[in-house]
Amino acid sequence: MSPVIRLYKMILHYHGRQLALGYSATLGAAIAGLTIPWVLGIGIDRVIDPTNETQGTGALLALAAIIVLLGLSRGLFSWAQTFIGEGLSQKIAYRIRNDYYDQLQHLSFAFHDKQTTGSLMSRATADVEAVRMFVNMGAVRSMLIVLMLFGAAIAMLITDVQLALITLAFVPVLLFRAIRTSRRLRRLWLRVQELTGEMVATLQENLTGIRVVKAFAAEEHEISKFRVRSQAVAHQTFLAQSTWAKNFAIMNFSFMVVMSAILWFGGNRVIDGREVVNGQILYLNMTPGELASFFVYMNMLIMPVRMSGWIVNSFSRASSSGQRLFDILDMKSPVQEAPDAVDVGRSSGRVTFDHVSFAYDGVNDVLHDINVEVPVGAVVALVGRPGSGKTTFAHLVPRFYDVTEGRILIDGRDIRDLTLESLRRNVGVIQQDVFIHTASIRDNVAYGYVEAHMDDVVGAMKIAQLHDFIDELPSAYETVVGERGIGLSGGQRQRLAIARTILLDPPVLVLDDSTSSVDVHTERLILHALDEVIEGRTTFLISNRFHAIAQADEILVFQDGRIAQRGKHDDLVDVPGEYQDLYASQMRPFEEARVAALEAERAQGGD
Amino acid sequence: MATKTQQKPEAPRGLSGNMDEIFLGNVLDITVVRRLVRYSMAYRGTTIAVVFGMLGYISAVVAQPLIIAWGIDGFITAGPDEDRWGSLGIVSLIFFGDTLLLGVSQFIQFRSLSRLSTNILYDVRDDMFTHLQKQSTTFFDHNEVGRIMSRVQNDVLALQEWMEMSIPTVGDVFLLGAIIVAMLVADTQMAALALAPAPLMILTMFIWQRKAKPTFIRIRAAISVVNANLQEGITGVRVAQSMNRQAENLRRFDTLNRAHRDAAVHGGFLSGMLMPPIEMISMTSVGIVVVFGGLRVYDGLLEVGVLFAFVMFLLRFFEPIRLMTMEFTQFQKAMASGARIFELLDIEPDMHDPADAATLPEVQGRIEFRDVTFGYVPGIPVLNHINLVIEPGESVAFVGLTGAGKTSLASLVQRFYDVTDGQVLIDGIDVRDVSRKSLASQMSMVLQEPFLYSESVRANIRFNHADVTDEQIEAAATAVGAHDFIVKMPDGYDTVLEQRGANLSMGQRALVSMARAIVSDPRILMLDEATANMDSDTEHKLQEALRVVLKGRTSLLIAHRLSTITGADKIVVLEHGNLVEVGKHQELLDQGGVYAGLYAMNFGEDPTLSV
Numbered sequence A: 001m002s003p004v005i006r007l008y009k010m011i012l013h014y015h016g017r018q019l020a021l022g023y024s025a026t027l028g029a030a031i032a033g034l035t036i037p038w039v040l041g042i043g044i045d046r047v048i049d050p051t052n053e054t055q056g057t058g059a060l061l062a063l064a065a066i067i068v069l070l071g072l073s074r075g076l077f078s079w080a081q082t083f084i085g086e087g088l089s090q091k092i093a094y095r096i097r098n099d100y101y102d103q104l105q106h107l108s109f110a111f112h113d114k115q116t117t118g119s120l121m122s123r124a125t126a127d128v129e130a131v132r133m134f135v136n137m138g139a140v141r142s143m144l145i146v147l148m149l150f151g152a153a154i155a156m157l158i159t160d161v162q163l164a165l166i167t168l169a170f171v172p173v174l175l176f177r178a179i180r181t182s183r184r185l186r187r188l189w190l191r192v193q194e195l196t197g198e199m200v201a202t203l204q205e206n207l208t209g210i211r212v213v214k215a216f217a218a219e220e221h222e223i224s225k226f227r228v229r230s231q232a233v234a235h236q237t238f239l240a241q242s243t244w245a246k247n248f249a250i251m252n253f254s255f256m257v258v259m260s261a262i263l264w265f266g267g268n269r270v271i272d273g274r275e276v277v278n279g280q281i282l283y284l285n286m287t288p289g290e291l292a293s294f295f296v297y298m299n300m301l302i303m304p305v306r307m308s309g310w311i312v313n314s315f316s317r318a319s320s321s322g323q324r325l326f327d328i329l330d331m332k333s334p335v336q337e338a339p340d341a342v343d344v345g346r347s348s349g350r351v352t353f354d355h356v357s358f359a360y361d362g363v364n365d366v367l368h369d370i371n372v373e374v375p376v377g378a379v380v381a382l383v384g385r386p387g388s389g390k391t392t393f394a395h396l397v398p399r400f401y402d403v404t405e406g407r408i409l410i411d412g413r414d415i416r417d418l419t420l421e422s423l424r425r426n427v428g429v430i431q432q433d434v435f436i437h438t439a440s441i442r443d444n445v446a447y448g449y450v451e452a453h454m455d456d457v458v459g460a461m462k463i464a465q466l467h468d469f470i471d472e473l474p475s476a477y478e479t480v481v482g483e484r485g486i487g488l489s490g491g492q493r494q495r496l497a498i499a500r501t502i503l504l505d506p507p508v509l510v511l512d513d514s515t516s517s518v519d520v521h522t523e524r525l526i527l528h529a530l531d532e533v534i535e536g537r538t539t540f541l542i543s544n545r546f547h548a549i550a551q552a553d554e555i556l557v558f559q560d561g562r563i564a565q566r567g568k569h570d571d572l573v574d575v576p577g578e579y580q581d582l583y584a585s586q587m588r589p590f591e592e593a594r595v596a597a598l599e600a601e602r603a604q605g606g607d
Numbered sequence B: 001m002a003t004k005t006q007q008k009p010e011a012p013r014g015l016s017g018n019m020d021e022i023f024l025g026n027v028l029d030i031t032v033v034r035r036l037v038r039y040s041m042a043y044r045g046t047t048i049a050v051v052f053g054m055l056g057y058i059s060a061v062v063a064q065p066l067i068i069a070w071g072i073d074g075f076i077t078a079g080p081d082e083d084r085w086g087s088l089g090i091v092s093l094i095f096f097g098d099t100l101l102l103g104v105s106q107f108i109q110f111r112s113l114s115r116l117s118t119n120i121l122y123d124v125r126d127d128m129f130t131h132l133q134k135q136s137t138t139f140f141d142h143n144e145v146g147r148i149m150s151r152v153q154n155d156v157l158a159l160q161e162w163m164e165m166s167i168p169t170v171g172d173v174f175l176l177g178a179i180i181v182a183m184l185v186a187d188t189q190m191a192a193l194a195l196a197p198a199p200l201m202i203l204t205m206f207i208w209q210r211k212a213k214p215t216f217i218r219i220r221a222a223i224s225v226v227n228a229n230l231q232e233g234i235t236g237v238r239v240a241q242s243m244n245r246q247a248e249n250l251r252r253f254d255t256l257n258r259a260h261r262d263a264a265v266h267g268g269f270l271s272g273m274l275m276p277p278i279e280m281i282s283m284t285s286v287g288i289v290v291v292f293g294g295l296r297v298y299d300g301l302l303e304v305g306v307l308f309a310f311v312m313f314l315l316r317f318f319e320p321i322r323l324m325t326m327e328f329t330q331f332q333k334a335m336a337s338g339a340r341i342f343e344l345l346d347i348e349p350d351m352h353d354p355a356d357a358a359t360l361p362e363v364q365g366r367i368e369f370r371d372v373t374f375g376y377v378p379g380i381p382v383l384n385h386i387n388l389v390i391e392p393g394e395s396v397a398f399v400g401l402t403g404a405g406k407t408s409l410a411s412l413v414q415r416f417y418d419v420t421d422g423q424v425l426i427d428g429i430d431v432r433d434v435s436r437k438s439l440a441s442q443m444s445m446v447l448q449e450p451f452l453y454s455e456s457v458r459a460n461i462r463f464n465h466a467d468v469t470d471e472q473i474e475a476a477a478t479a480v481g482a483h484d485f486i487v488k489m490p491d492g493y494d495t496v497l498e499q500r501g502a503n504l505s506m507g508q509r510a511l512v513s514m515a516r517a518i519v520s521d522p523r524i525l526m527l528d529e530a531t532a533n534m535d536s537d538t539e540h541k542l543q544e545a546l547r548v549v550l551k552g553r554t555s556l557l558i559a560h561r562l563s564t565i566t567g568a569d570k571i572v573v574l575e576h577g578n579l580v581e582v583g584k585h586q587e588l589l590d591q592g593g594v595y596a597g598l599y600a601m602n603f604g605e606d607p608t609l610s611v
């Protein structure tokens, strides 16, 4: 369905009555507006009609009063129309924005992996605005144009059929041009929007990665990159605008040509019917006043015609922008909740991977045939080289992505049979890539549990070993962090992320390398504190530090998306394999030192 | 070599917060307009075309009623019956000519205008971007990406709209003048009477303007909050989903969105409010002309065509005034945007190359910190009196608890920031005496958080080193151990990464950023926790490889895992911004100080931990 039609449907569905009111106001404004030339025509005929002398000043005053009243009522109707049109457009924009926001919140990770923030934002701003303009200009005010055109046509036909037909010949030409240009413009604007999105994305990357630019003195490189994008935008914008300008000028011109035709044909008609009777001039075909009212009608149509140029523009922008918005709004998240999904309540935390395979692109498996059975309350450590699939494994449990093959069970139930909300309530993932909100520290910690008691917030922060630091800040928990607040060091950010997940007390907890930027001393304190609250909780611990891994109930060693080895530390460390290699390289200095110490001892003993 | 000691740290500079609070400026901000005019000087030809188009348009419009009046009075209501071609025909033809002028001049006006505005806005945007690149790290510490983005994007867009809408409005102002003159010439007395209600109109607009302004400010403030919230919703979507915050987020967004909607609806009410008085006033003018002019026509003092022309003029006259009122807020919005743009362009970079900046010659790689004191905020030093010499080719490791100042120390070498006191010397040359480009291009730094661009892997590794060959890129990737996974990606080195490298694992991102750092064969390499997300074996192999690649190069290394650094030539231990220990691994262990304590923590059994 064309986006414009959909927008109309949306307006009718939600605000049908208001649209009708808007159209009524428009109708009122059009009628009042169209009556003015008619009254003016009468006035002109009066003043040049010598037989009318008796009525004199009084009649003129009456005419003037009518004109003023008509003006006032046109003003009132326009007010109503503006108010309703603007209101309608804002309500639609509001609705779309809400829907868009909600949709983005629900589209899965796979969608967000492929989008840039810049392009999503430009949809929410530029495209929503284009749609809003359309609702106001295109949907509501375009009716005024239609009414004015029709009204003027009828009024002219009543005044003088012959001249009216000549005058109205331009309408089809105008319509034809409008439609043709609209198609072309639509394509051009779509391209402008795409290019703008690319430019914004480049800008955004440049700014977020500015330290990289500085570190490499790559300013000139970035400038030339940006220049290419912004040049493309400028060029394409000019192309669209000049196409529009051409169309606009041609429409205006053809309109004005009609005025010259009126002058010639109308003038001739008046002269043809002009007769002098008893020294007085009589007009049999058409009076000069009627001719004048034709001009005034045309004059009144200038605005609508000028606006129709804008409206053609807004139609094309709305259909390209609407398309871009509806594309997102219609998108089905690959992670769907089953219609008969159940709420698990609080699960015990038994997690099973049953022949699970996964591919981000649906083709190239990143995880192959993973089978894991985690008993309630166990601590499972995941180790492996970069890209071996640990994070991917962790992201499958809360259904950030859906498995390609096999199934994942919680308490023996396929996670796809659970509501997403209840599943994610049961699985707390501390993500590797930490995102901190611009908000107070308290709000950041209570992010997932807004009503949390302050004591619980403090408790979670104590576990994450961040309480002491926060407590010393001048405004303590009310300190604003994030982009607009104070900067946190890498380790502090990680600990904040730990705290906000701990607060939710999930039965299944995933720590994805969550202490990699924390020094070893602090890390130990965190693990120790976690240990105390971990009772009965299933924990997945992704880490590269063996003092943490070694304590796990089971260790899964990932290698190229497969579980190469599994078991307890003591079992694994003695068999040659991936685990031993990883372990050895971390313990090497320690081993070397021990050997050195032993040798020294032996040397001493030999003395 | 000049020694620069005391250099007062300046207060952090940036975009003033209150500038963002200014949503509507004056209708005409002379400084803003003047600077825009300066931009237009580069396009004199186009500007002249705009002016000519505008003049042509105005004359064509003003001539129209006059030509019609001529036709009515000269030939239609009076005059000869014969030779219509010679009389009415000529008038009609002249009218047609006028029409042609109108069409052509309008086309020229709009087209040149759009050329002018796209060119100027391109230049403005380009200047902003270029200017931003010159800003120091401090600037970016103090200004969020969202705010800068909004200046380069939204404010420039507001200017664009303004240029498209308002320059025709300038034409309308001239049109008004021309109409007044035409009426005065045609009939002074009647013109004066007809224009009598005009001051009333201006007064009405003035009062309305004052009443409506707060609402329009509220609308703009509301929409900027809505967008900021949306942006955070997008960047934080992964956390929201993982913590089931969608409903709460929507509720909050809805509150803001609703507030904006309500304000905007009220704005629509206010915009329309102006219409009844304006219509009434303008029709009063017409009424005056009908009565007064009508009486004069009775008395034979005025020709009916002129009366008609007056009516036409008046209908034309009030239209632009009405439009201008509608665009009032557009004007104010644009001026506020313009002021914000130029504020940004006027910020002096707080760190720039000295006028006589030399180019740093190819360096050996000797780094010296001479009594360096440094703080981000004046009065709160993060580093105290650091004295340290790193010889060419040495590998030096920095250790210490979080926040000890390791990253800060390393960033001084690159001159991300200027020291508060003391000197940083490379091969004996103060880093402040040479151009930053020549300095930074000889060293590479791998940052704590790997940042990749949404470009191909190849482009990411090459980055700004245009002269680096594909072979060198692959060699660098191979050296860091990234080659294997890169070739497994769908298009190998040409695979385009998602935003920030989202389709790579964290460790892989770090590896690619490391390849980017070594591909240009820098004399000095700094790694800031570059391997935190990697397993020790990968890290170990990586270091072995780097040792070969970076033979004879100076390297600085920051790490929490001590297994990473035991092989370093020199280990520097920092504590609360003080340099407490320097030495080789074994020496420091034997000292039994801070380092020995950290070491015990790394490898010793922890009696308190039991699962």
Ligand SMILES: Nc1ncnc2c1ncn2[C@@H]1O[C@H](COP(=O)(O)OP(=O)(O)OP(=O)(O)O)[C@@H](O)[C@H]1O
Pocket (backbone or CB within 6 Å): A487, A489, A490, A491, B141, B376, B377, B382, B400, B401, B402, B403, B404, B405, B406, B407, B408, B409, B448
């Ligand atoms: N951009 C900044 N603005 C203000 N203060 C900062 C900034 N960056 C760091 N700091 C502060 O300076 C001190 C030293 O920080 P630095 O990043 O050098 O520590 P670090 O030893 O590298 O820690 P980490 O191990 O977390 O990297 C910290 O107290 C930190 O809060």
Ligand SMILES: Nc1ncnc2c1ncn2[C@@H]1O[C@H](COP(=O)(O)OP(=O)(O)OP(=O)(O)O)[C@@H](O)[C@H]1O
Pocket (backbone or CB within 6 Å): A113, A360, A361, A366, A384, A385, A386, A387, A388, A389, A390, A391, A392, A393, A432, A558, B485, B502, B503, B504, B505, B506, B507, B508, B533, B534
């Ligand atoms: N969003 C994504 N889209 C496509 N491919 C991805 C995505 N995320 C990861 N991959 C790929 O999947 C593989 C596994 O990545 P994963 O993040 O699970 O690794 P990891 O074991 O967590 O590594 P690290 O220790 O570096 O964090 C890698 O080859 C990576 O390139």
Ligand SMILES: [Mg+2]
Pocket (backbone or CB within 6 Å): A390, A391, A392, A432, A512, B505, B506, B507
């Ligand atoms: Mg990972």
